[in-house]
Amino acid sequence: MNAWLVAIAGLLGAGAVAGTLVQTIAARRDAERYPAPGRMVDVGGYRLHLQVMGDGSGGPTVVLEAGLDSFSTNWYWVQTALASSMRVVAYDRAGLGWSDDGSPPRDAHHSATDLHTALHQAGIDGPYVLAGHSYGGLVVRAFADQYPDEVVGLVLVDASHPDQWLHIPLSMHGALPGFANRVTAVLAACGLLRVWDPLTPQIAMGLPEHQYAEMRAIIALPRTSWTGAQTLSTWEDLTRPSINDARGLGDLPLAVLSVTEQPLAGETLTALQNELPELSSNSVHRTVAGATHEDLISKPDHAEEVAAAIRDVVRAAVTNARVVDVGLTTPTR
Secondary structure, X not given: OHHHXXXXXXXXHHHHHHHHHHHHHHHXXXXXXXXXXXXXXXXXXXXXXXXXXXXXXXXXXXXXXXXXXXXXXHHHHHHHXXXXXXXXXXXXXXXXXXXXXXXXXXXXXXXXXXXXXXXXXXXXXXXXXXXXXXXXXXXXXXXXXXXXXXXXXXXXXXXXXXXXXXXXXXXXXXXXXXXXXXXXXXHHHOOHHHOOOOOHHHHHOOOOHXXXXXHHHHHOOHHHHHHHHHHHHHHHHHHHHHHHOOXXXXXXOEEEEEEEEOOOOHHHHHHHXXXXXXXXOOEEEEEEEEXXXXXXXXXXXXXXXXXXXXXXXXXXXXXXXXXXXXXXXXXXX
């Protein structure tokens, strides 16, 4: 019996070593196939990747903030739809995409500080309209809290609510998704995500072939899931209290976009989404029919609705108008 256990352990160990070697070789190959499409900007000992499109001479710069384990490529359709009429920046938080790893903590305020530094180092000054998808919604709220004089509008794209884990008991206050990210990081390190990848089809379905391949290559890296796990580990003690203590938005133009397809904790998440328009007295709320949390930005038709919301918030900021008056949807208040 002991001999069998030793043999099994040996096989597992050999498989892990072989998988790690495959991961190393594949990661080097992917780095050559998919170099950073944007520019690398030093933020004080490490660099963030910024993808800048469009002309910034005609109004606010739009900044796109991706979700928990995601990065700039995920915004492809939204960014290209907007770039013909405004300057648009999609970027990668530290530890994601093409950005360097940076240093912890990976809470929303730390990420907002990094972003602010990167923008100014790149010569991209405000004013800004910030759009945040999923966890990115918390980062743009942190940015607006820290730099209120530079922000003229917000778009929350099925954005996370700071208290959401408190309302989803199964999440164990966010510990369960954090554990899942750690397990995924281990699987990635052993090369298993290159054999069986359940994540990229969920996150990136609808993107063009090249951008889909970029997403798949970077999601397969262990650091992607590990960065997400570190971010989740700061949620309860750092991100949640700081966002809940943030200053009010006053009458800052705000658009909240939600989805109809919620496979897990749908009623809870919908109820929390309905709270977000109350952050500003100048807000609108639109639900995108047929969209899921992930494909809201990755599928072209849904992404166009996101782009339309961003355009309307930019227009409201430029004309000093109410968001509803520039044609997005019925006001929420």
